[in-house]
Amino acid sequence: MRVVVTGAAGFIGSHLAGALAVAGHDVLAVDARSRGASPANIAELARAGIPVTECDLVTGDLAPLADADVVLHLAGRPGVRTSFGAGAPDAHRDNVTATARLLDACAARRPRFVLASSSSVYGDAGRPCTEDDRIDPRSPYARSKSDAEALAQRAAADGLPVVVLRYFSVYGPRQRPDMAFHRFIEAALDGTPAPLYGDGGQSRSFTFVGDVVDATVRAARTPLPPGTVLNVGHPVTVRLRDALDLIGTLLGTPPPTVPKDRAPGDVTRTWAGTDRATGLLGWTATTGLEEGLTRQIAWHRARRRG
Numbered sequence: 001m002r003v004v005v006t007g008a009a010g011f012i013g014s015h016l017a018g019a020l021a022v023a024g025h026d027v028l029a030v031d032a033r034s035r036g037a038s039p040a041n042i043a044e045l046a047r048a049g050i051p052v053t054e055c056d057l058v059t060g061d062l063a064p065l066a067d068a069d070v071v072l073h074l075a076g077r078p079g080v081r082t083s084f085g086a087g088a089p090d091a092h093r094d095n096v097t098a099t100a101r102l103l104d105a106c107a108a109r110r111p112r113f114v115l116a117s118s119s120s121v122y123g124d125a126g127r128p129c130t131e132d133d134r135i136d137p138r139s140p141y142a143r144s145k146s147d148a149e150a151l152a153q154r155a156a157a158d159g160l161p162v163v164v165l166r167y168f169s170v171y172g173p174r175q176r177p178d179m180a181f182h183r184f185i186e187a188a189l190d191g192t193p194a195p196l197y198g199d200g201g202q203s204r205s206f207t208f209v210g211d212v213v214d215a216t217v218r219a220a221r222t223p224l225p226p227g228t229v230l231n232v233g234h235p236v237t238v239r240l241r242d243a244l245d246l247i248g249t250l251l252g253t254p255p256p257t258v259p260k261d262r263a264p265g266d267v268t269r270t271w272a273g274t275d276r277a278t279g280l281l282g283w284t285a286t287t288g289l290e291e292g293l294t295r296q297i298a299w300h301r302a303r304r305r306g
């Protein structure tokens, strides 16, 4: 397959581009340094023989990106906390405007199109969320993702074969520095406290990046009805405090933390119902938290050794 991966220098996108190249696909990896592409990930992809093509999806020429069998659109501005205030225009620009332009560019050639959306569109979960549940976006980030989904559904109605994947709290090697596990592992290794927002009682369907890549590749390969929405998350929801304890056990020292007020938009619980992804893709998350964290910690240690 000829596959375009946007956001290829990001945390998830870099793993996805690498896995597709190893599987023998022709990968066009796209990202924009000016929008936050990680130089370390770009270097790692280069070592694997995958050059990253510079393109800001809001200003660049997107016609070449439509010339593919599949477009995996992961580029965007993630992060709930940072999407409030001054971060809101960036979330809209990189999640909504970029998606609108890319969908437009694909309208004529109609490659299969996979949109990376987020569990944050659900708001708080009292039980496992299913894809038909009413959405309740509670931050500018979550709203930008639900707006992008709406654009994708409009394109699907016009005949573009679109699949929407709602990723749940992804972790693993190369996790973004603003994300909780990255901060806590670095804090424990440095002995310097990291902020803990709220009391740690929030729980999440933490999902290992390898499982997310697997689901995304399956979605790219499987013919699905246009507009299909799928949750991509681990079905077990874990309290942040318990994950912190596990990190402490695995590292042999508890991560030092500084208490901070609960962040705006921070929901109490996310919880992935994954029956649809299992039924349509034959996918389920198989990596448990202990195994996944062990692999992330190994990455942090290797990075320090240089």
Ligand SMILES: NC(=O)c1ccc[n+]([C@@H]2O[C@H](COP(=O)([O-])OP(=O)(O)OC[C@H]3O[C@@H](n4cnc5c(N)ncnc54)[C@H](O)[C@@H]3O)[C@@H](O)[C@H]2O)c1
Pocket: 006, 007, 008, 009, 010, 011, 012, 013, 030, 031, 032, 033, 035, 036, 037, 038, 055, 056, 057, 058, 073, 074, 075, 076, 077, 078, 079, 093, 094, 098, 116, 117, 118, 119, 166, 167, 168, 169, 170, 171, 176
């Ligand atoms: N990491 C998670 O837990 C998680 C959860 C739910 C959804 N998602 C979604 O998955 C996708 C990937 O997330 P991630 O954690 O790898 O984020 P990331 O920030 O590591 O990667 C996103 C990449 O998109 C690029 N980008 C942003 N705006 C761009 C633009 N205008 N043009 C070109 N490139 C642009 C950035 O440079 C970055 O490299 C995002 O869309 C995010 O919203 C992530």
